[in-house]
Amino acid sequence: MRLYLLIAGLCFLFFPEPVSAEPGNVFRLGVIADTFSGVNQNDARIALNVLLEKKLKDDFQQDGAETIVYPDIHAAMQDTQNGKLDLLTLPTMDYIRIKNRIRMIPEMIAGIGPEKEQSYVFLVNNSSNIQSLSQLNYKNLIVEKGVGGKLALKWLDTLLLEQSLPESGFFFREIKQVDKSSRAMLPVFFGQADGCIVRNFAFETMAELNPQVGKKLKVLDRSPVFGSVLMCFRPGIKPGLADSIINFIQKMPDHAEHRQVLLLFQVKKIFRFTPEHLHTLEALLDRYEQLKQTSAKD
Known part of the structure; x- marks a missing residue:
């Protein structure tokens, strides 16, 4: 039952209302496996894809959907660089490390908890x-x-x-x-x-x-405090589609059934992203690298 609620909620999370799109397109959602745990990844991917196919064809006039779960960010690099993914959900730490090498734009940050950043x-x-x-x-x-x-x-x-x-x-x-x-x-x-x-x-x-x-x-x-998870769009994605997704996600806490989906991910709110959300984590990673280099010299 929990898996069904998760998959059904994700389907409506990403595709809440009709937005016109050019036929012939397949919407591709990429998820780095570390962003969720406690769910069978293959079962979730298959069930989500079946539901997304119907929703996309009915409401977006697209040919279908493809959901890809990557074991890590390195496995997703080529697909982000060649524009294959429309939306990518990834850990903030991964994004900081490879942000200059991927063609994805962060738009939302999901704190694993009630705030956008956690200690x-x-x-x-x-x-x-x-x-x-x-x-x-x-x-x-x-x-x-x-x-x-x-x-x-x-x-x-x-x-x-x-x-x-x-x-x-x-x-x-x-x-x-x-x-x-x-x-x-x-x-x-x-x-x-x-x-x-x-x-x-x-x-x-x-x-x-x-x-x-x-x-x-x-x-x-x-x-x-650190931000945990980012949601990034492909450059050039239709503004109407991106705006619809963002608006719906931000309204999820207002609906009981959608709150249940967020709670499965231990998330209560998803916020619009600003670069300041990454500052403390960037400082931590810089400090770690400095200490690592110093210890290697000793």
């Missing part, structure tokens, strides 16, 4: 008496899968390098990835794991639902 918290159990990162050497860590986990680990690697410690892959005995933030926090709560990194809003939500979580878990460190 992350490193949590430990209060009873562990852990006061600093250095005490976690050869301990185990839990992070979320997908874009959130990769952002969290990049922030963590930067913290470790700033303290002249090895990066996370060498510093921790094990780094486990899980589908949900609750599956990261609860093992730490029960003393089955040494630490976890989750989005701050997820921690605050769980602590509100269960005050014992807020009492037993301690914030060891907190990241700056």
Whole structure:
């Protein structure tokens, strides 16, 4: 049922109302796999494509749709460069790294949570008496899968390098990835794991639902705020089509059935993009590269 709601909602998300388009075109949607987790990618792609085909033919007079899930941004590079994709959903960290090499224009940013940008918290159990990162050497860590986990680990690697410690892959005995933030926090709560990194809003939500979580878990460190996911259009896409998609997505929180779709992605709102949304993440990546180069010389 959850998968059906997800696919049906995505169909209406991208194609909410009739907009004329030239016949002979196939609308191509690209999705980098890291932007979602907990859903069977192939099942989602097939079901979404079937629904998109009907919606496009009925309301857009286009020949059909093609939904492509790429394992990473490198797999999508050629299709973005030759203009094959009309819309691409990708992690902000990927966009920053390759923005000068792809022909896509960011128009929307989706915070994985209620705001356009999120902070992350490193949590430990209060009873562990852990006061600093250095005490976690050869301990185990839990992070979320997908874009959130990769952002969290990049922030963590930067913290470790700033303290002249090895990066996370060498510093921790094990780094486990899980589908949900609750599956990261609860093992730490029960003393089955040494630490976890989750989005701050997820921690605050769980602590509100269960005050014992807020009492037993301690914030060891907190990241700056980062945007997580961008939606980019192909240059030259029909303005009417692009505007229709943008307007509909921004109105999704006003409709209960559409809010359910957003919640499946842990998203409450999608905002118009401005370059300022990437500034803190760009600064983090620059800092990481500087520290990496310095440590390589030592």
